[in-house]
Amino acid sequence: MRTIRIGAGAGYSGDRIEPAVELAEKGALNYLVFECLAERTIALAQAAKMKDPNAGYDPLLAARMKAVLPACRAGGVKIVTNMGAANPEAAAQATRTIAQQLGLHGLKIAAVSGDDVFADTKTSTMPLDIGGTMNDLGNRIISANAYVGAASIAEALAGGADVVITGRAADPSLFLGPLIHEFGWALDDWPLLGKGILVGHLLECAGQVTGGYFADPGFKDVAGLERLGFPIGEVRADGDLVVTKVAGSGGQVTALTVKEQLMYEIHDPTRYFQPDVIADFSQVRVEEIGHDRVHVTGATGAAKTGELKVSVGSVDSFIGEGQISYAGPGAVERGRLALEIVRGRLALTGVAVSELRADLIGVNALHGDALSQTQGLTPYEVRVRVAGRTESMAEAARIGEEVETLYTNGPAGGGGAWKSAREVIAVASALIPERMVTTRVQMFEA
């Protein structure tokens, strides 16, 4: 039975670049997939596109394409990515320019668009997961993008694309698209589509299935994390999957790494909602069949819901933050005094803060006093952190300023003050009937 080899070249927008080059050169791949689009990123990209119609795609697109295109062209490896973000056409044109500069004439680049449903939905009464409707967001709403499925990716590949660039496609669909194209899977063969979603789900976070986000010295040791290899899925026409990586790269593919990634970001394992299918991972089995080779079977699926999730971005608020460190005997007491002073200063100077968080990094910053068992704890050093939510940037800046003034006005020995203030783009979600979303494929040739 025919097998397709798909590599994952990035697990998030800022991911390392050279593991993808290693995959392109040594992975004997058919496809190299880059998943680079987080929930909030598309909202920020939409804002960038509004300012500049040629912007709004992934800032690392050029660097990644320059790094892998020569080896991919030489090896016949096709690329699929969501680096198009808010502007797949501009991303495809930029990729065409890079291909021309590299002398890769005739390279075909497809842009898949249609996920942007902002104009059609911004004043709608579609309910949001956070409560209220889209219309309630008023002029704070800045983007609405539907998670589209694999069909248009498969269509682009059938049209001869060497590179397929999407906007807000569902992450696993980037992998399912090539499988549908290569194996001719029917778009209503739910068990096969469920298996394809599992392929994508296990690979989409790249290093997270090859030993990244996993090491716990003494319990789960992983060698070579500084040269972590990214994963390869060997997928058969019946959806059977082996996860592996390039021989000699760092990290490991074991039953443990695969099980952790299998359960990553899923809720009910019998119902993993995707645009193309409701995948069912509840009967999955995981078996080590060799060194860095794990066989995964048992995924299935049920008919899709006919609704697509929409990621809705809106200007929410501002967050101001400040930090400062204390050391030696009494560090915790001086840190707690510093927090009291900042609270007092914000009240005294009338800074309107709707939510305030006061942490001692090294003591209770991650999970609060109860879980951290802070009673009697005397670390050598602590770092004070104050973060607050405001309605304006000017008020947000006041929070960091009140931490910084602890230098000369606060407890003894405060050092290393740092401050920031930023606008918060929040993301909520809604559901839209699939028929309201029309994707289209546009081809560019270098």
Next chain:
Amino acid sequence: MKLRDLAHSRTGDKGNTSNISVIAYDPKTYDALRGYLTAERVQTHFAGVITGHVTRYEMPLIAAMNFVMTGALGGGVTRSLAIDAHGKGLSSALLDLDLPDDLLTAAV
């Protein structure tokens, strides 16, 4: 004995919901872990950290449980004031949970 001695774990995030997997190193300990590590016990462990509800899903074929916690991420990853907005560290917090020393012998 800590949960960390018997199981490994990973946290995922979606909106204001966190999911924490608990995977038995040795599938033979799964039934004992399943008996002890109820959704209620996890909810109690995270009292004051999460504001929502814990649901447990079982995956016996890989000796694992999935704990889905709503109201776990300070209003959601994109607007949280927390230093770890994704709640990546919640899996480590759960592995710190104390288990009865006779958990495995009692189950035999």
